[in-house]
Amino acid sequence: MTEKxxxxxxxxxxxxxxxxxxxxxxxxxxxxxLLSVVESVDFTFLLTQTGLTRGNLSSxxxxxxxxxxxxxxxxxxxxxxxxxxxxxxIGRQAxxxxxxxxxxxxxxxxxx
Amino acid sequence: MKENNQFKQLAKxxxxxxxxxxxxxxxxxxxxxGAALFFATGSVVFNMFTWMPVxxxxxxxxxxxxxxxxxxxxxxxxxxxxRMTIFMLITLGLGMLVLGTILFxxxxxxxxxxxxxxxxxxxxxxxxxxxxxxxxxxxxxGIRRLFIYAGLCAAFFITGFLLNLPKFAAFMALGVxxxxxxxxxxxxxxxxxxxxxxE
Numbered sequence: 164m165t166e167k168x169x170x171x172x173x174x175x176x177x178x179x180x181x182x183x184x185x186x187x188x189x190x191x192x193x194x195x196x197l198l199s200v201v202e203s204v205d206f207t208f209l210l211t212q213t214g215l216t217r218g219n220l221s222s223x224x225x226x227x228x229x230x231x232x233x234x235x236x237x238x239x240x241x242x243x244x245x246x247x248x249x250x251x252x253i254g255r256q257a258x259x260x261x262x263x264x265x266x267x268x269x270x271x272x273x274x275x
Numbered sequence: 276m277k278e279n280n281q282f283k284q285l286a287k288x289x290x291x292x293x294x295x296x297x298x299x300x301x302x303x304x305x306x307x308x309g310a311a312l313f314f315a316t317g318s319v320v321f322n323m324f325t326w327m328p329v330x331x332x333x334x335x336x337x338x339x340x341x342x343x344x345x346x347x348x349x350x351x352x353x354x355x356x357x358r359m360t361i362f363m364l365i366t367l368g369l370g371m372l373v374l375g376t377i378l379f380x381x382x383x384x385x386x387x388x389x390x391x392x393x394x395x396x397x398x399x400x401x402x403x404x405x406x407x408x409x410x411x412x413x414x415x416x417g418i419r420r421l422f423i424y425a426g427l428c429a430a431f432f433i434t435g436f437l438l439n440l441p442k443f444a445a446f447m448a449l450g451v452x453x454x455x456x457x458x459x460x461x462x463x464x465x466x467x468x469x470x471x472x473x474e
Contacts, residue, residue, distance in 0.1 A: 202350025
């Protein structure tokens with residue numbers, strides 16, 4: 164009876180299992196955090212701000228683009244071609260959901 | 276959407292980082308020096324130096340800043356438009372004040388005593404308005420050195436007025452300081468942010 168009871172997931176920690184892993188990775192979270200406070204950036208800006216390597220950054224951007232969290236476009240800015248990266252509405256919603264979930268999970272943690 | 280303070284700091288840091296290059300200072304300094312030469316010589320050629328440096332802002336950003344720290348477009352989020360609107364309104368208000376004063380003086384609708392005083396002290400009035408614009412710019416952008424420039428601007432123009440120095444003296448002193456500050460910042464910026472490999 165006790166064993167059966169132990170197999171029932173605790174409702175309080177259950178949301179941890181449902182956290183969006185695409186957002187949860189520290190590198191991707193850094194990228195999304197930066198993109199959430201600006202309109203658009205180029206690859207070099209993300210490179211200097213996050214401190215990631217080129218390969219690493221490219222791979223994380225690919226993953227975020229696959230999930231439709233970011234949009235990568237080639238545009239002309241002041242007659243100079245630039246690859247601009249911006250957060251999509253889906254990506255913004257994903258960060259919001261992630262933040263709410265983490266709040267919900269961690270709010271009571273380490274409190275008496 | 277409730278804003279997170281850390282995210283606001285992140286945006287602010289990115290914004291300040293973008294203006295760490297000293298290009299705006301170089302442009303402001305050159306404009307002030309142009310104004311000083313204009314008042315010293317009366318030549319229209321130097322008058323062009325007061326506004327022409329602005330045209331070099333984006334080419335210099337493209338050449339120096341973006342290859343080093345990358346390109347960032349600060350959008351309409353995080354309260355920046357509200358701050359920009361305040362700055363634009365203050366600048367517009369002060370501009371209207373200058374224009375209104377000039378029109379009043381020229382059309383003779385102003386009290387002769389005030390008109391004479393304004394005619395004699397126009398440089399002081401312009402200097403103080405410029406100091407107010409710099410303060411407004413410092414407040415809206417969060418770039419602290421603009422407050423220093425505003426203080427220096429007010430101090431130079433008041434000193435020039437009290438000591439009865441030539442009209443160009445305050446512009447010259449302010450221009451030299453802002454220009455040198457820009458040069459120092461640009462050198463620091465280039466050293467701090469070398470062009471990343473593969474660019």
